[in-house]
Amino acid sequence: MREFELLEHVYAANAELARHVRIGPGDDMAMVDLDGGRLLVAVDQIVAGKHVDLDTTPLELVGRKAITRSLSDIAAMAGKPVASLVAVTLPPDFGSKRATTLFDAMRKTAADYDCPLIGGDIAIHNENSHPLTCSVTVLATPSGEHVVTRDGAKVGDGVYVTGRLGGSLLPDGTGHHLTFEPRIKEAIELYRHLGTNLHAMIDISDGLGRDAAHIAEASGVSIQIDARLIPCRPGIEWRQAASEGEDYELCFTAPGELPTNMFELEVTRIGEVFDRKEPEKSSRGEAGGGSRGVVFLDGASELPGDELGWQHES
Ligand SMILES: [Mg+2]
Incomplete structure (x- = not known):
């Protein structure tokens, strides 16, 4: 299937979002109202074999990219990083040493960009052939009252x-x-x-x-x-x-x-x-x-x- 067909279906439900959702699906990050504040949030993932080649890429760079892809979405909104969470699904034969290397790279990268890793989840695939997947959620705050989105371009810009x-x-x-x-x-x-x-x-x-x-x-x-x-x-x-x-x-x-x-x-x-x-x-x-x-x-x-x-x- 084509990704945009599913996205059309997702965006069609945007009209029914709760009031505290200020920016729904369709931008680089969503935004919700909190008591006295606003929070930007986004999730992205890397899948081995699709976004990275594990045969040629050091695990340090795999972990780095898992985090930086999501951090780039914070940049797109001119947001300030707050924290990140990671859900990882490993093939059963991945090995604990490699898993540790991957985690350390993600934790270090997140810390380097002031977006500390504060939680997540680990699951193990049933088959060795199933790919490593790292799903990274990032939280951020807007830089000011004006939130930079995709929909603000004006004629003459x-x-x-x-x-x-x-x-x-x-x-x-x-x-x-x-x-x-x-x-x-x-x-x-x-x-x-x-x-x-x-x-x-x-x-x-x-x-x-x-x-x-x-x-x-x-x-x-x-x-x-x-x-x-x-x-x-x-x-x-x-x-x-x-x-x-x-x-x-x-x-x-x-x-x-x-x-x-x-x-x-x-x-x-x-x-x-x-x-x-x-x-x-x-x-x-x-x-x-x-x-x-x-x-x-x-x-x-x-x-x-x-x-x-x-x-x-x-
Ligand atoms: Mg983006």
Whole structure:
């Protein structure tokens, strides 16, 4: 089945959520009202053979990635980490020494990002062939009254990305998908600098094409990206950089012009937010041009964003 079909079903139930749920399924984190406060919460998982290859990846990096994937969702909301919880399901032959190494890596990574591991659960599969699964829940608080979600992009906003994209999954690359730094500090700095002008944000996990489309869809706008402006890693061409995913950089929208370097963070303006109903400056002048969530412009040609980025199959 395709992941998005199940997600459509999940989101359809959002209208029935209890009142204390301020942000329901569909953003990088949910948010609930507490007595006198607000809590952001999200869960993510890594499955051996799908998100990591246990044959080639040291367990220290497996444990690290299990935590940092979830921490990246905190960055996407400009949240401040509070604590994390981990549920692990091990194959029966995993071995206690390896399990200890995995746990230590998760605990250390969580502590390094001020998101201490405070609980969880361990289960053992029935079969050795069943994959290691680490499910990580993270708790955070918003940086201020304004909570940065995916649905706040406004017509006229610039579209920006942090860092460089592409090559994260290359076997001969730097292993960026295992060693990336979640942009938590940078997101909080962006929030401090931009405040309510930090209109919408997401972390790039599925690929720029799909993740920018998430912003466009949630915000009811259209996003045009100038492919030539995408900051690619050396040797990576833009289609690859926009589609591979697992960059864990931030994509955000804000009005006005931002400096290209903020707090030692490379920030690149790659596009603009348009009204979804207008065909804007489509080079082909087709009526459908403006209704696309994301369009990549590459010189004279344009490419719909939904043709880039990968769809999870499970
Ligand atoms: Mg995310």
